[in-house]
Amino acid sequence: MAYVRTVKTASGARAVQIVHSSRKGSRDIEHIGSAHDDVELELLKAAARQRLAVGQGELDLGLDAPPEVGGPLPITASRMGHLWDALSSVYDTLGFADAADGDDVFRQLVLARIIEPTSKLDSLRVLEEVGIASVSYRTLKRRLPGYAKDEWRERLAALCAYHVxxxxxxxxxxxxxxxxxxxxxxxxxxxxxxxxxxxxxxxxxxxxxxxxxxxxxxxxxxxxxxxxxxxxxxxxxxxxxxxxxxxxxxxxxxxxxxxxxx
Structure with missing residues (x-):
């Protein structure tokens, strides 16, 4: 592994170095130069990064350069796709989706609490962080009496018994x-x-x-x-x-x- 570091010298300058280290603990230090002001420091860091990137050509994907937008593109949404899709797949494999008659509120409440065991109200915050559009807390509370019935729990228990x-x-x-x-x-x-x-x-x-x-x-x-x-x-x-x-x-x-x- 190689990385760029900056150290102070005895004369007060700032030396830019490339450190090559191995898992065995041995290190090789390549001195790039010493800077006496911020401009020199940035130039030496850029030279060090270029030296680290030697032989690592840019992969041409055949894409046109993006238009200038005045800065990095904003992140408008994010989603924990792999985690949510994996949990949803298990939920469907067990047959819970059919047993719950396709009730997405129940799915969301179950999977959110697997991701982070918390209160019903705070589960909505978990869903938001996952990137799933959740129902309102009022809607959630309206569904709870149905989930509390013995018949509902017995249907899920029967599917679990069938699975094992x-x-x-x-x-x-x-x-x-x-x-x-x-x-x-x-x-x-x-x-x-x-x-x-x-x-x-x-x-x-x-x-x-x-x-x-x-x-x-x-x-x-x-x-x-x-x-x-x-x-x-x-x-x-x-x-x-x-x-x-x-x-x-x-x-x-x-x-x-x-x-x-x-």
Whole structure:
């Protein structure tokens, strides 16, 4: 690797050098000249850059020179195309687009939170940075009641189970976590409870069921003061009902197997 650098000399001048360095740590320094004012310095830097570019000819693309526009062209828009297209492809491959009846608002909310986990309102800011034209926050709030229905979640869960090839010998993993909220008062669902982060704010308890590779299959939310042991049976029963399973084998540690669960 080679680069141009400027160093001060003992006489107070500024020397322009080309430094050739290697991964092994060795360096070769090529002295271009010493400048005593800013004009000389810029001339020496230009000469150094020309020397670095020796043998690197300009590729002729056969294009006409652009007209003079009085400066660089303004950037009017930008888009994280590769990231958004990749996430959208996975979303479509799982069948979520069809399950959501082509609801672009749901797609935007899901993918924005994969890019940056944040609030519903702040998700609109994420979409703007990605370069996606999002809906208004008012429209987003109007759609939320539909997304909260059991039927909506069950359709997505069925697609996830189909994707992993759920069968009689499938190993599933289950655990719980908590999500806290920036508020001081509970509302009957968001309530203070046991927090692994030792927080006092109201929270909810989330139970997640995945396959052996960690792919999500079912998620349930419980009141924030719900003990983790009491979430296991409702989740297992809901999963069995959703996929018409007649029997399952449960292997769990003492933290989940309470006397009531037994």
């Amino acid at each position: 090839g759920l069968g009689p010998a499938t190993l599933l993993l289950y655990d719980v976590t908590t999500l806290y909220f920036e508020t001081d008062t509970g509302d009957g669902f968001r309530e203070s409870g046991f927090s692994k982060e030792r927080r006092l704010e109201p929270q909810i308890t989330v139970g997640l069921l995945t396959d052996a590779a960690g792919f999500p299959l079912m998620v349930n939310a419980f009141e924030g003061n719900t003990a983790g042991t009491t979430t296991m049976l409702p989740t297992i029963k809901a999963f069995m009902a959703a996929h018409r399973l007649t029997d399952v084998v449960v292997v769990a540690d003492a933290g989940m197997i309470s006397e009531k669960n037994m």
